[in-house]
């Protein structure tokens with residue numbers, strides 16, 4: 001075997017003398033590189049890090065600026081032509097990647113009176129959180145959910161959906177999708193049918209009536225990996241926070257908080273993303289906290305600041321801000337405040353990799 005003989009000549013089958021060892025290693029690395037191989041010991045500490053490493057940075061997008069630019073985009077392109085008229089909220093450290101965190105996309109979508117955003121479906125799941133407007137709808141699997149500020153609508157993996165606005169006002173909402181995570185697995189599919197709108201096959205509000213009222217109809221889909229409810233209204237959820245506060249159920253970091261759940265099994269609304277709504281009493285000074293899920297927050301009432309490591313984010317109503325994974329953060333509010341939040345915690349929990357730390361080190 002001439003090849004084997006050549007290799008034997010170069011290394012003599014064992015490491016060279018001590019002063020030659022670096023040269024011998026470099027020569028070895030070069031040789032294995034030509035065969036698409038590399039020594040793990042040179043990169044071990046970079047690929048198996050002692051603590052989570054993120055490229056994402058904390059950042060806030062102020063609604064006043066965002067709204068003006070989204071409204072301006074309305075004069076440049078129609079919802080139909082754009083398919084989805086969305087301005088992406090890109091993490092400043094990951095420009096050009098359509099990511100707010102490494103696993104989550106965030107964007108602000110607008111639909112003008114009379115417009116339709118045509119039906120489609122995709123493997124990525126979406127959470128829509130309504131910021132502005134009244135009376136536009138998202139239609140999911142043949143059911144229309146009419147939306148008001150603070151409502152949140154899910155469109156799960158492969159659920160057909162379209163949006164329409166029969167009202168007289170523009171509607172703006174925050175879209176958060178898991179497609180960076182889906183694309184990491186290289187598992188994305190999408191389908192763009194010819195029909196602009198789905199046929200309405202179910203009554204408006206059916207899913208909440210069937211599954212979110214403490215009863216289940218015969219044949220309820222108990223093994224679904226996502227919630228059968230498509231619209232969680234602010235009107236229904238917000239008063240629960242007042243009750244929690246009155247009952248003294250106020251977490252030292254997260255305030256009086258509820259997690260949106262699949263009412264059939266108590267699990268998350270989607271297998272890849274979870275959502276929460278939290279009330280913070282006037283004068284709240286949160287204890288520092290960190291977890292491995294990067295989180296996107298939206299303020300729905302009040303305002304305050306969030307200290308993320310050394311950076312202070314200041315935010316008010318409808319501002320969107322992002323806290324990257326494993327960055328220690330603490331909220332402070334002078335007035336009563338409500339925050340909605342979305343993260344990939346359910347996906348991490350399903351994989352057994354989610355961790356949190358409640359006390360500063």
Ligand SMILES: [Fe+2]
Pocket residue numbers: 120121122126161
């Ligand atoms: Fe979509």
